[in-house]
Amino acid sequence: xxxIDVDVWVRGTDVxxxxxxxxxxxxxxxxxxxxxxxxxxxxxxxxxRVRNPDGETPPVSLRGFSWIVSPHPDGVLVHVEMPxxxxxxGPFAVDEASLSSLIARVMSQASAQTITVH
Numbered sequence: 536x537x538x539i540d541v542d543v544w545v546r547g548t549d550v551x552x553x554x555x556x557x558x559x560x561x562x563x564x565x566x567x568x569x570x571x572x573x574x575x576x577x578x579x580x581x582x583x584r585v586r587n588p589d590g591e592t593p594p595v596s597l598r599g600f601s602w603i604v605s606p607h608p609d610g611v612l613v614h615v616e617m618p619x620x621x622x623x624x625g626p627f628a629v630d631e632a633s634l635s636s637l638i639a640r641v642m643s644q645a646s647a648q649t650i651t652v653h
Contacts, residue, residue: 541578543585545620554581556624563610563629571634571641572597574624575615582620597645604635613638 539558544551556577559570566574576595583593600617611634612625627634 539574539577539624541581541622541624543581543620543622545582545586546618552585554585554622556581558624563627563634566629566634566637568637568641568644571637572645574613575602575638575641578613578615578622578624579617582615582617582622586619597642602638602642604631604638606631 537558537560538555541554541556542551543554558577559566559573561570575597579595579597579600580592583590600615602613602615605612605614607626609626610628611631612623613627613634614623615621
């Protein structure tokens with residue numbers, strides 16, 4: 536299991552906390568959609584855990600947040616932001632354009648999913 540440090544800031548606070556989360560076990564150069572979905576989901580859960588440390592783990596939907604991949608001297612960072620806070624993970628030794636494209640595919644798949652109510 537690979538652990539990843541994530542800096543988490545919760546809206547309404549003045550400081551960020553570093554959380555450790557489980558991340559994809561494979562090398563970032565070989566990540567697939569499932570690996571990116573795992574990373575993003577765990578980053579969103581990290582925000583929730585800092586915001587509500589005694590709460591139950593909620594279901595995660597890859598909707599309702601912004602993301603960006605930014606350069607870092609050792610690779611790239613992944614940032615997510617939602618109304619309740621933001622998280623930054625990395626650095627990951629992978630090309631910025633490749634990871635951005637992979638995240639965009641994952642987000643596109645998530646937004647294409649529909650819920651049917653009977």
